[in-house]
Amino acid sequence: MHSFSAIYYDGKTSRSKICEVFLSTEKLTISYTESNEFSHFTESIDWDISLINQNDINISSSKALLSYGSFPKQLLEVSAADYENVYLPFYKNHPNTKTNYSSFVGKKGMEKLVIMGAAVVAIIAGLYFFVVPFVAENIATSVISPSLEKEVGDNFYESFIEYAEVDTNKTEIINRFYKTLQFKTEYNIRLTVLKSNIPNAFALPGGNIVVHDSIIRMMNHSEELAALLSHEVSHVHHRHAIKGLFKNLAGYFLISLVSGDVNGVLGVVMSNANSLKELQNSRSLEQDADLTGLELLQKSNIDPQGMILLFEKLGSVSKDSANSMLSFLSTHPLSTERIDYIKTTIKQKRQYNHQKNTNRELIWNELRGY
Amino acid sequence: MEEFPKNKFSFSGSGKSFFGIQMTNILLTIVTLGFYYPWARAATLRYVYQETEFFGSRFAFHGTGKEIFRGFIKAIGVVIALYLVLTLSQLSGNLVLIIVGTLVYIAGLVAIIPLVIHGAMKYRMSRTTWRGIHFGYRGELKELYKIFLIGAFYTVITLGIYSIWLGINIRKYVLSNTRMGNVKFSFIGEGSDLFFVHLAGRFLSFVTLGIYLFSYMRDLYKFNVNNVLLHQEDMTCQLELNITAMDVFKNVMGNFLIVVFTLGLGLPWATMRNMSFYLDNMSVVGYFEPDKLEQTEDNFNNATSDDLSDMLDLGLV
Numbered sequence: 001m002h003s004f005s006a007i008y009y010d011g012k013t014s015r016s017k018i019c020e021v022f023l024s025t026e027k028l029t030i031s032y033t034e035s036n037e038f039s040h041f042t043e044s045i046d047w048d049i050s051l052i053n054q055n056d057i058n059i060s061s062s063k064a065l066l067s068y069g070s071f072p073k074q075l076l077e078v079s080a081a082d083y084e085n086v087y088l089p090f091y092k093n094h095p096n097t098k099t100n101y102s103s104f105v106g107k108k109g110m111e112k113l114v115i116m117g118a119a120v121v122a123i124i125a126g127l128y129f130f131v132v133p134f135v136a137e138n139i140a141t142s143v144i145s146p147s148l149e150k151e152v153g154d155n156f157y158e159s160f161i162e163y164a165e166v167d168t169n170k171t172e173i174i175n176r177f178y179k180t181l182q183f184k185t186e187y188n189i190r191l192t193v194l195k196s197n198i199p200n201a202f203a204l205p206g207g208n209i210v211v212h213d214s215i216i217r218m219m220n221h222s223e224e225l226a227a228l229l230s231h232e233v234s235h236v237h238h239r240h241a242i243k244g245l246f247k248n249l250a251g252y253f254l255i256s257l258v259s260g261d262v263n264g265v266l267g268v269v270m271s272n273a274n275s276l277k278e279l280q281n282s283r284s285l286e287q288d289a290d291l292t293g294l295e296l297l298q299k300s301n302i303d304p305q306g307m308i309l310l311f312e313k314l315g316s317v318s319k320d321s322a323n324s325m326l327s328f329l330s331t332h333p334l335s336t337e338r339i340d341y342i343k344t345t346i347k348q349k350r351q352y353n354h355q356k357n358t359n360r361e362l363i364w365n366e367l368r369g370y
Numbered sequence: 371m372e373e374f375p376k377n378k379f380s381f382s383g384s385g386k387s388f389f390g391i392q393m394t395n396i397l398l399t400i401v402t403l404g405f406y407y408p409w410a411r412a413a414t415l416r417y418v419y420q421e422t423e424f425f426g427s428r429f430a431f432h433g434t435g436k437e438i439f440r441g442f443i444k445a446i447g448v449v450i451a452l453y454l455v456l457t458l459s460q461l462s463g464n465l466v467l468i469i470v471g472t473l474v475y476i477a478g479l480v481a482i483i484p485l486v487i488h489g490a491m492k493y494r495m496s497r498t499t500w501r502g503i504h505f506g507y508r509g510e511l512k513e514l515y516k517i518f519l520i521g522a523f524y525t526v527i528t529l530g531i532y533s534i535w536l537g538i539n540i541r542k543y544v545l546s547n548t549r550m551g552n553v554k555f556s557f558i559g560e561g562s563d564l565f566f567v568h569l570a571g572r573f574l575s576f577v578t579l580g581i582y583l584f585s586y587m588r589d590l591y592k593f594n595v596n597n598v599l600l601h602q603e604d605m606t607c608q609l610e611l612n613i614t615a616m617d618v619f620k621n622v623m624g625n626f627l628i629v630v631f632t633l634g635l636g637l638p639w640a641t642m643r644n645m646s647f648y649l650d651n652m653s654v655v656g657y658f659e660p661d662k663l664e665q666t667e668d669n670f671n672n673a674t675s676d677d678l679s680d681m682l683d684l685g686l687v
Binding site: 007009010011012013014015016062063065067071072073074075077112113116117119120121123124127152155 | 382386389390393394396397400420427428430432461462499500501502503504551635660661662663664665
């Protein structure tokens with residue numbers, strides 16, 4: 001006879017009734033003793049096996065709760081030992097006894113847990129570092145059409161330029177200068193010179209490039225400006241802004257997916273980890289722009305040494321103003337490292353004749369105010 | 371003085387079991403691009419409930435992934451719609467549109483909060499049982515909106531200070547409409563007490579360079595728990611959380627170290643440790659008849675908000 005004792009709740013009150021449970025193929029019989037003023041009598045209740053609800057009962061827990069029927073549900077509180085040694089073996093093949101999770105905490109649980117833990121870490125890392133950036137980049141370039149990109153970039157440019165001081169004279173000159181470079185790109189490049197003491201230049205999605213006048217003042221040769229513009233045009237050409245944005249968003253999405261229930265410490269650690277990776281991302285984008293820039297210079301027969309001069313100057317500025325820790329974390333690759341790979345690339349490239357363009361030199365002198 | 375009987379809660383969840391559940395959840399959530407999340411959530415709640423014991427009997431969560439999925443889809447819809455309004459208006463570059471879009475976004479978020487609390491309470495309580503007796507939430511959405519909007523107005527004109535009273539008013543309303551069979555609840559904490567806890571806590575934490583922070587946390591936990599009353603017919607008893615600042619310190623630091631030194635993999639252990647910390651130190655003080663609860667609540671069938679509250683992480687319920 002398959003039986004064990006348990007506690008029964010009838011679903012109407014919370015009164016616990018100590019009962020004996022008898023198992024048979026089609027049904028399960030619960031029998032308990034009730035008493036009133038006059039006598040003791042035995043009540044018995046049958047549970048149709050097919051109406052027992054499937055529960056994700058964890059065997060590691062010391063008690064198992066079986067529930068029956070629909071609202072209000074009757075309950076049986078069974079000790080884990082009886083559940084595991086009597087109930088489960090008896091109804092082995094019944095769908096109600098299948099649980100989703102108990103298999104992971106069986107007797108050889110620890111091994112499985114370690115393997116699962118490692119698998120989860122490997123999958124998440126793989127997704128985070130390889131799959132998500134790749135997919136995000138492709139989605140960015142296929143979903144965002146160049147015209148939408150231009151619209152977004154132009155809107156951003158309009159709202160940004162309201163708060164900046166534009167040097168209209170130099171803006172006009174630098175656009176003439178750019179035309180002499182004859183870089184090939186399908187984007188309509190528009191340059192703006194801003195008055196600012198911070199040497200900087202950046203490209204917006206869709207073709208706007210902003211150059212601070214102080215970076216022009218640092219330059220002594222037209223080739224340096226040509227190199228800077230080749231770098232920024234490459235950003236526009238490769239659609240780096242949109243790609244970077246999508247990559248970062250996707251990274252955040254994955255992190256919040258994984259850390260869905262996490263708040264506090266881990267959440268903060270994780271979001272910082274993502275911003276470190278953002279830096280890494282944008283560094284590789286910068287290197288991309290440098291190398292494409294060199295190709296553009298070559299196609300237009302401009303001396304690539306301008307790029308080396310430019311970065312040597314920018315490097316010395318960042319040494320003066322910021323400490324080395326900051327420049328390490330800055331979005332641009334380390335200057336010396338950068339100059340090294342630019343030098344190597346130039347050496348590897350087929351040598352070409354570069355000559356000064358007289359018209360360009362005139363415009364350059366005009367820009368520098370000579 | 372008469373000594374009241376004291377009955378403890380207890381929590382017996384194990385990190386190992388919970389790790390198995392969480393790893394399965396994470397794997398399936400990733401593989402299904404997030405769509406497994408409702409099932410993961412149901413599994414987590416089921417486990418946590420079934421390991422929580424009160425008067426020798428376990429709680430149970432009967433909600434299913436399918437039910438939560440319905441709420442989850444609606445939640446995603448609402449969140450995407452609000453973000454779309456915000457993003458599109460920002461991208462338009464038109465100042466009027468930007469302002470209108472931002473206002474719609476903020477108003478949407480604010481308007482959704484009472485709905486989320488209401489729906490989450492209704493769903494979660496209807497799916498929670500103890501000894502087969504269903505919990506239930508009988509609050510009216512209209513009343514909750516009234517409390518919330520009036521409180522939100524005062525919060526704005528008092529530069530945020532009133533938010534403490536707003537939180538308390540919502541808690542009072544929600545708890546007084548919560549049932550556990552024929553047992554009723556109430557919350558007797560007052561905004562002024564909580565205000566003082568915050569004031570003293572922040573000031574002393576600042577003066578002691580953070581050492582008082584753990585006493586501050588202890589006071590907050592105690593305020594939230596010890597002001598809850600249970601009413602059973604003509605009997606009343608009170609929840610009691612019995613912890614010291616040192617206990618809080620050990621709990622927080624222990625969990626922090628577990629998570630950091632396992633690079634996050636120990637999180638399930640930390641979560642279980644945290645649950646044990648609260649529940650093992652919680653008891654019911656006063657007369658309570660565990661055998662005399664009656665089934666009073668109807669079946670309720672709507673999972674709209676259980677998940678919205680989770681996504682917005684309100685921490686109110």
